[in-house]
Amino acid sequence: MKKTLLLLALLPVFSYAQDLLTDSLFIKNLSDNVLTNRAAYNNLYYLTKKIGGRLAGSPQMVKAEQWGAEALKAAGADKVTLQECMVPHWVRGGKDKASVSYTENGKQQTMQLNVLALGNSVGSGVRGVKAPLIRITSFDDLEAKKDQLKGKIVFYSVPFDEEFIHTFEAYGKNVIYRAIGASRAAQYGAVAVLVRSMSHSMDNNPHTGALHYLDSIPKIPAAAVGLRDMEKLDTLFTKSKSITAQLFTYGKMLPDTIGHNVIGEITGSEYPDQYITVGGHLDSWDVNEGATDDGAGIVQTIEILRAFKATGFRPKHTIRFVLFANEENGTRGGEKYAAVAKINKEKHVFALESDAGGFTPRGFSLELPASAWSKVNSWKPFFAPYGVTDFEDGGGGEDIRSLGEQLKTPVGELRPDSQRYFDLHHSAGDVLEAVNIRELKLGAINMAALLYLVDKYGL
Amino acid sequence: MKKTLLLLALLPVFSYAQDLLTDSLFIKNLSDNVLTNRAAYNNLYYLTKKIGGRLAGSPQMVKAEQWGAEALKAAGADKVTLQECMVPHWVRGGKDKASVSYTENGKQQTMQLNVLALGNSVGSGVRGVKAPLIRITSFDDLEAKKDQLKGKIVFYSVPFDEEFIHTFEAYGKNVIYRAIGASRAAQYGAVAVLVRSMSHSMDNNPHTGALHYLDSIPKIPAAAVGLRDMEKLDTLFTKSKSITAQLFTYGKMLPDTIGHNVIGEITGSEYPDQYITVGGHLDSWDVNEGATDDGAGIVQTIEILRAFKATGFRPKHTIRFVLFANEENGTRGGEKYAAVAKINKEKHVFALESDAGGFTPRGFSLELPASAWSKVNSWKPFFAPYGVTDFEDGGGGEDIRSLGEQLKTPVGELRPDSQRYFDLHHSAGDVLEAVNIRELKLGAINMAALLYLVDKYGL
Structure with a gap:
């Protein structure tokens, strides 16, 4: 009798420990999958070397949208849609x-x-x-x-x-x-x-x-x-x-033109009409390959989808993997995404962006309800082995800012190491060779871990 | 009376808080000095672009020794000496x-x-x-x-x-x-x-x-x-x-030849005959510029000396800034340094190396007496603002291994982020352009902070 009581008393602890083990094994398994897979490199190679710079409204951006939709399908998306939005159309027009x-x-x-x-x-x-x-x-x-x-x-x-x-x-x-x-x-x-x-x-x-x-x-x-x-x-x-x-x-500003947010989905098993968003922006400046800004965020987004599917993860909520249409010279992609979500009265649980480069991850910047912080802080031990230790109270990225503002969605952004970013940012130096693919993958692994935990435990 | 007693009782606390403030201001001041100074870049530029690959025994290594002695003097060393040691002399001999x-x-x-x-x-x-x-x-x-x-x-x-x-x-x-x-x-x-x-x-x-x-x-x-x-x-x-x-x-192994450890010193104000060593290795492979391996460690060593002098720091112990003669195809530099220290019965308080690249710093690997760990762990808050959070029980670098083994000196090594290191390591890719000078400087800042704290509080 005593023993039974003891066991019953221990049950929550045991189950908690089991969960910790399940969660850390899930993350390790996903990490192994990502670190040994070539898809992320191949995707970044194609986006940078075969498509290149892709300002909103440019022919390269049209190619990037088509490629993005195919890449999301290849990664295993249950569904891929193009969400139309008007984007600015600036052209450089010549050699400065x-x-x-x-x-x-x-x-x-x-x-x-x-x-x-x-x-x-x-x-x-x-x-x-x-x-x-x-x-x-x-x-x-x-x-x-x-x-x-x-x-x-x-x-x-x-x-x-x-x-x-x-x-x-x-x-x-x-x-x-x-x-x-x-x-x-x-x-x-x-x-x-x-x-x-x-x-x-x-x-x-x-x-x-x-x-x-x-x-x-x-x-x-x-x-x-x-x-x-x-x-x-x-x-x-x-x-x-x-x-x-x-x-x-x-330079010349032409009339606005049509662009698209490219959206891949994994349908939620329990709450298919509640959304978690993860993304980066597909556009870049015209003078480089847009490898770190924001090819890295795009490739990480697709990689998380691929790894979730490859490891058999079935999220409870629907996860949307969004390649936003326009961030550099406007934020029309994110604005459209939030506007549609608002019209459709969608429930958004969390949104996460990567738009600070594909460098080695160090933390997350998060804008959360005060009540969520103790839970999120309790997750820190899951991230430390993968290099992420800083969870800072701050904003999400530009592409999910509207979602945060319009729908009060909790938002966050990956914080990679910042030392190299402005050496390359918006210059000819932002090319594939400046990206270390393992650093980029470690970012994707930490983002995937955060999405997994938010999906499982909420905020 | 009561007030006086209270003040007396608070004195240790107050003095402790004062010390914390003094220490963090010292580190901030040093950080500002390093981050706004060009000497580190200029030194790395000269070592990589003007001297280049410098295998032990090569003419480039002779130039590097001369340059290193001058650089240590220019940085403000109280004394610069060349410590002779025999080094292996391997030549590639042709195009493989x-x-x-x-x-x-x-x-x-x-x-x-x-x-x-x-x-x-x-x-x-x-x-x-x-x-x-x-x-x-x-x-x-x-x-x-x-x-x-x-x-x-x-x-x-x-x-x-x-x-x-x-x-x-x-x-x-x-x-x-x-x-x-x-x-x-x-x-x-x-x-x-x-x-x-x-x-x-x-x-x-x-x-x-x-x-x-x-x-x-x-x-x-x-x-x-x-x-x-x-x-x-x-x-x-x-x-x-x-x-x-x-x-x-x-390839051909020629007879051993003469090389030198290049040693700069700041003489200690209280314990001039007790030593703290910091260094990297001056030699590199012949097929690259040896920028990360170990130009970074060399430049950090010289930069710490420069910044200590520039900010008016007077250490209690003598600090030796050592550019070791040979690590790549032998460890003769470090062996000689330890052998001489042993013969001279020198007291070595601590030795620190940087030989894992000039990448963004994440921690230190330290081999310390068990009694020192609680003190070192209490220093962590000084480092976090500069990106260093991991203090791991591990060894120092190759160049100070002999010192640790022969004299039981506590040793440590800077742990930069490791993702990029083996992309470049011993290959033609290890050139100046692969180094981000702010990352290298942040490494030097954290190393300087550790040296400062060890000098002040002991281990």
Whole structure:
């Protein structure tokens, strides 16, 4: 009798221990499957080398959608659909070019600059824009010099803050100059802007990225400059008072066009009409292969689906594997996805994104109801063997932001190591060779583990 | 009175809190200094691009010693000395080459293989070695087929175990085939060996590394094969029964020659004759720039010295910054350092190495007296902001192994993320561009923090 009582008393503990064992064995089995499988590499190879850069509205993006749908099917999706959405259609239109002229030792000198027009920017056209160059070190500096800006090209020389350990903090601090620096300068009559590339890199690749013109301010050309040229330019300003810049860009915003969120599903066994979403964005900039941004997130999304099917996992909720249509120069993919979910009154349990590169995983950024944190923190031991130790209170990615805002869905994003990301981000350097496929796979393994635990235990 | 008593009672707590603050501010200040300084990059640039591959005994290694002494002086060493030691002098002697011939559809076919002779191996000479190729999948397999090996070239096809999260475990499991595979095969009459490169890489670069001939067994040529060629060869064995291989290598072991450990010091303020050692190895393989192995460790060592001096840190113990003479094809640098320390009856408090690449730091492997662990574990919060969370019970690096063994010195090694290391290790891919300088600097910051804490609080 006593023994029976003891056993009964131990039953919850035993069952809890059993669950821990089941869960950790599930994750180990999935990890082994992912680490020994070639599909992720083959997918990334195809997306980067056979399709390449794929800005929304481009022919490459159409190919990427078709490829994505096939890849989700090949990975074993129960269902694949294309969700139509209108996307911006910006084209670079030509080879961006810039130079500065100055006088040194009584002689006229010219220095070429390595530049890339910012996304969404207007072009200078074939005649270019040529004007005196003025160096600006902050928006405060801009305001102080507002009377000197008319007819000038503004050169925003605002270095990345290297003291941050997490490089996204340096980016977050400076990206405002890329985003609205053109309008802020145009407001005072500037005719174009050159912006320091948003990067820590040691090379001279310029880094493009989205610009947003502010309403009712004239749109002026804008380009990012490679960091080595930027330093030369800074040095030049210590020596020469009179520097003229010339910029040629050909950007053009065409009418919105049709794009698609590509959605694969594993149907839930218990709650087929409750959704867990995982995804990345399929579009990329046009000047590279979009390997880390966000080929990595796309391939991880497909890999998680493949590994779930390959290991026989049947989720209770329906899991949607979403390749979002447009994030780089708009966030139309995520907005559409949330809008449709809202119209259809879908119940979304959780959404997870990978859009911070395919680097070695270190943690998750999560936006959860306060009540969920103790549960999620109790899961930490499942992740530590696979390199993830940081669970931080923060947002999800751009593509699931609308879902979080509109439906109050808990969201999260994989946090890979951030040191390499801005060396490549939006530059020609973002190619397959910069990705270590095991790092990418470890990200997928940790994401899959989180999806598995949320599906099983809820939030 | 009561108040005074309370204050007195609080004093240790207050002083402890003050210390925590002092220590974390010291580390933050040092981190800022390192992350915003260019010296580490400039040093790595010079070592990789101006000097390059530097095998012990090579002219490049002589240049590297001279450069290292100057770099330590420039970083602010109180004293720089060269410690002479005899080092092995192996030369590659020519361009390694291999091919296989087989019959397909009745036609004779030849496939070139991407190979590198293993370090310390004897050459085939200009006439090469040509023999039937036999595929061996383990030493057990070798034993089972020992009667078939006479006059053959053995092809060790033992894949890396991809399921390990820490790649050094896969390496540790397989490196025995590179180390003694030649002797094991020669014992049964084999005339040469081809070994799968010790790597996870997706490219076809062969990876060299040290081989050790076992006494009284004939020395036979040995080379590593690139992984893509390796897979082709594996496939070939499923189709063709009769494959002949031809190998040309030119390796030669010359008489030992003179090398030097390059040693910089900051003299201790309280215990000048008690030593803390930090270092990496200056030598590298000849086929690359030795950027991660171990340019990273060298540059980190010099950077810690520079940053200590730049931030005005005066250690209590003498800190020695050691660029070890020879690790790759011998461990003569570390052996000499320990031997001299023993002869001189030096007291060594701690020794730390960086020889696992300049990748983003994740932890330390430490071999400490049991009594030291609780203290070291209490330091963890100092490291977490800089990315280091794992303190594992393990060994130090190869260069300080002798010190640990001979003098019972506590030793440790930086544990960077391991995913990328074996993609590059001992192959042509180990070049400056594979290093992210911020990752390397974060390693140096965490190492400096550990040295600072050990110096201040002991072990």
